[in-house]
Amino acid sequence: MDAQQLLLNRHSQPRLTEPGPNPDQLQLILQAALRAPDHAMLKPYEFVVAQEEGLNRLGEIFFESAQASGDSGESLARARLLPTRAPMVITVIAKVTEHPKVPPIEQHLTAGCALLQMQQMALALGLGGVWRSGNFARDNVVRDAFGLQQQDEIVGFLYLGTPVKATQPTTAKAITPYWRLL
Numbered sequence: 001m002d003a004q005q006l007l008l009n010r011h012s013q014p015r016l017t018e019p020g021p022n023p024d025q026l027q028l029i030l031q032a033a034l035r036a037p038d039h040a041m042l043k044p045y046e047f048v049v050a051q052e053e054g055l056n057r058l059g060e061i062f063f064e065s066a067q068a069s070g071d072s073g074e075s076l077a078r079a080r081l082l083p084t085r086a087p088m089v090i091t092v093i094a095k096v097t098e099h100p101k102v103p104p105i106e107q108h109l110t111a112g113c114a115l116l117q118m119q120q121m122a123l124a125l126g127l128g129g130v131w132r133s134g135n136f137a138r139d140n141v142v143r144d145a146f147g148l149q150q151q152d153e154i155v156g157f158l159y160l161g162t163p164v165k166a167t168q169p170t171t172a173k174a175i176t177p178y179w180r181l182l
């Protein structure tokens with residue numbers, strides 16, 4: 001895929017099915033993540049890949065989180081099934097360390113850029129993905145399950161798979177309100 005077209009047409013594909021990334025594609029996706037800009041080369045991230053049984057494990061984590069938050073009935077049952085909406089979910093964690101020149105926000109941004117790089121690589125491979133967060137990304141039950149330290153953040157869950165149908169970016173975006181000359 002032409003690089004300009006890739007950048008101009010990036011969009012999310014929330015409806016995903018099998019197949020997910022194969023092992024070679026997963027390696028490319030992770031390598032793309034490592035090309036994210038990274039002040040002082042801290043590599044302030046960790047990628048936790050869930051597929052097959054791992055999706056059930058992630059579902060259990062979401063279930064326990066929902067239960068601890070007082071959810072019941074349908075919303076509790078739904079929590080367990082959320083990760084099964086795609087064949088693969090990569091949890092992207094910003095692993096933040098103290099650095100005199102690199103404040104936490106820059107480390108969060110690097111992890112976010114890494115997530116975006118992975119979504120872009122998925123698109124380039126003919127796959128699709130969507131970046132999700134929601135309450136689970138900030139919930140202590142989930143944070144503990146992933147072994148986060150206090151300063152770490154889950155920047156998102158990247159759902160990956162094959163788009164159920166071909167999709168296009170939603171609307172052409174007018175750039176006028178979003179830029180100006182200084």
Ligand SMILES: Cc1cc2nc3c(=O)[nH]c(=O)nc-3n(C[C@H](O)[C@H](O)[C@H](O)COP(=O)(O)O)c2cc1C
Pocket residue numbers: 010011012013130131132133134155156169170
């Ligand atoms: C940090 C972050 C968290 C997001 N969390 C969610 C989410 O939990 N659920 C959701 O439907 N979209 C979420 N989105 C938005 C989608 O990933 C997507 O960008 C949005 O629906 C716009 O679609 P597009 O990417 O095709 O332009 C999130 C985006 C970002 C950057």
